[in-house]
Amino acid sequence: MPFAFFISMAYQIEVTHLSKHYQVHEKEPGLMGSLRSFVARKYRAVKAVDDVSFNIGQGEMVGFLGPNGAGKTTTLKVLAGLLYPTSGKATVLGFTPNKRENAYLKQFTLVMGQKQQLMWDLPAQETFLVNQAIYEIPRAQYDATIKELDDLLELGPIMKKQVRKLSLGERMKCELAAALLHRPRVLFLDEPTIGLDVTMQARIREFIAEYNRRYGATVMLTSHYMADVTALCDRIIVIDKGRLFYDGNFRALIERVAPYKIIKLQLAQPTTAEALAQFGQVESCNGLTAVLHVPRATATESAARLLSQVKVEDVTFEEPPVEDIIREVFAGIGKDEARGARREARGAR
């Protein structure tokens, strides 16, 4: 037992002061701008990832959140060895990713929602067979894994159909299967559910959770869909403009950013907002319906008081919607930045 404890304490993914900068050339719009840039190019440095550090242990499922262009995909690509760092260090399973040693390549998988590895004109099964050879998977293990993936993902006959004839959801299932054939220990999933319908998204989510349960694989997931992250990840890392803004427990973040609960009331008789104000912050009050925000810490107490003094037909308690929370986080980031920018401007004067 202690030995296993020790093993799991060693981090699988270590990122230390990672930075990734690009030179991007700027161009003014229109024909004149094009001609000008044809003759003399102007370059601008873009900090896709800026001094990011975090550590991930075995079996963790970490959600990577951030707006478009925040640096999520870039970070994943560094960890997958596709990009090399401008500065800082990244190690996965003790390997330096961009050396792309075969021993490392066999231990992780990269799934990009918008790009595919399946051969377009052949059945998915053919890609599986090629992967078996490439990853040198012994026959017995291959058969067993196929069977498991088939069960978990309900692949069935779609394995034998040409990939270009499959629907988007079916294709994604096969992509995942192909990506996991070699039972990788680390999964980098970049927008795996993008473009899928709600049922399929849920199915994929269940699959990833089950895979993590069964094999203790470490999962790093980026997604636009909050549902992906809420369902799968206890820990989230928030990145914006290349910088890390939050790294920790999801629930804790909710507590910090949105330390309130929502009480929705169906009133027995009309009341005024002023009358309800004593119980909490009134978000809305129209005739027979009202919505209040009450501080989390005193939520039950406020609720009890409310119910004893106000006649209600129905009452519900809700968590704040996650999208709002994230928006708050970014708004908070925005405010911090604005404050910082103002400070700088003042200092410069």
Add this chain to the structure above:
Amino acid sequence: MRYIKLIGLFLKANILVELEYRANFIAHSLVSLGWVSITIIGTTVFFTQTDTIGGWTFYETLVISGLFTLMGGLIQMLLQPNIQKIIEMVRVGTMDFVLTKPVNSQFMASMRYAQLFSLVDVIAGGVIIAFALGRIGFSPDGLTLLLFAVMLLMAVVIVYSIWMVMATCSFWFVKVGNLTELFNSVYDTGRFPVSTYQGVLRIVLTLVIPIAFITTFPAQAILGKLEPGMFVGALVMGAVMFAFSAWFWRYAIGRYSSASS
């Protein structure tokens, strides 16, 4: 008139794209010039062993080489990019975007793109023709030039129609990109006068895949050796082929089905 304006906009968009990749622009121009030199060398090699080919002298054949280069340049510049795009759009399913626009779909699909640096080939071809004519000592008069212009126009129409038919085939055969390669290699026969080829081959190259109308006959026009039969034939061939390509395109659109989402 809307269509003229559209052509202007398309042209501007294409220029902007070309300017984006300036190193490539220069590289491409150099490569084009290289190709032209190769065409000339190719013709010259044959003439080291003989004085005439198919009854044509070296400089007369050089006029054909010039036309071969010029037409090749036009194909690379105006036809190839669009046809490749059509094939891709059908394969990926984005042809739908073209079909839902309030513009004639054949126009939109075949005129949108242009690979402008192939203009080098067109100019080079013209230079070769002028050079060869100079060597022969023949100065075309106004009428000859007019006839030549018409023959050239017909040649363009014929080539356009052939390429459109090939592109339209992609509605049925998913991967038809190499049909264009097949055309290119048949087009290779246009390096030499059609009289070089005997019997069945000559008939095929004149009436079935009318390469003769693309290089040989316009060459005869500018050399002042145009026969009335060729002239009329060119007009008829051009009109018929264009009409067929337009009809075929409409037919294909009518039966179009896109690839899976």
Add this chain to the structure above:
Amino acid sequence: MGRKYLALFRSAWMLSLEYRAEGVVWMMTNLMSIIMLVVWLSISHGGPVGGFSSGDFVAYYMVGLIVRQVTGVWASWGLSDDIREGALSPQLVRPIHPIHRHVAANWAEHVMRLTMLLPIVAVVLIITPDARLYLTPISIAAFMLSLLGAWLVSFLSDYAIGILSFWTSQATAFTQAMQGLKVVFSGILAPLQMFPAAMQGALNWLPFRYMLAFCNEILLGQTRDERLLFGLAVQWAWVLFFFILVRILWKLGARSYGAVGA
């Protein structure tokens, strides 16, 4: 490694089978070099030209069909697309160099088309009385060796051009340039003996001759003994050169890709 190739070849074969109609069209494209034969036949009507009789021309172009098929390469197109569209990334994450997929695809296609081409060539050679091949154990062995060398030079030089796609989006322009040079200087257009002597001298050192004409000459008995050995030496020197070039360019390219990625 052998297992990997078997798997790659298998799926490449299935793809070729799937698109055999396309393959036939490509074959017909290559057949167009027959047009050049027609032109030479019309010129050599009256008598031998440049040391070639009509029968010799037929033999040259028939063998040339086979060699041209084997040295047909197109990996640079695929590589260019993959790099441009970012499809290279999934390939880089797998424990096998992306080049192997192209090698397998190339050979699967060759095998498929040769099965159709060899009978046609054999028939033509048999029914043309004047077309004679120089067949001895040495010439046949040398031919096979030179054929392998021709494939390597063609494939590796093409792949090297494809690698340029890491830096330019129009590497395929160079592919087409290379193709143009091949058509003239590797003997597709005309046997190299038709070129002026000075040019032939230069061509003996450039890689183009060793992509096609050299193989033809061996089987036609036009290159033997010391000239044969000399040719083989130069050919395989070029193989080595392009092999090293590909390795260096790939390292640089992967480095550059890792800077900007896709």
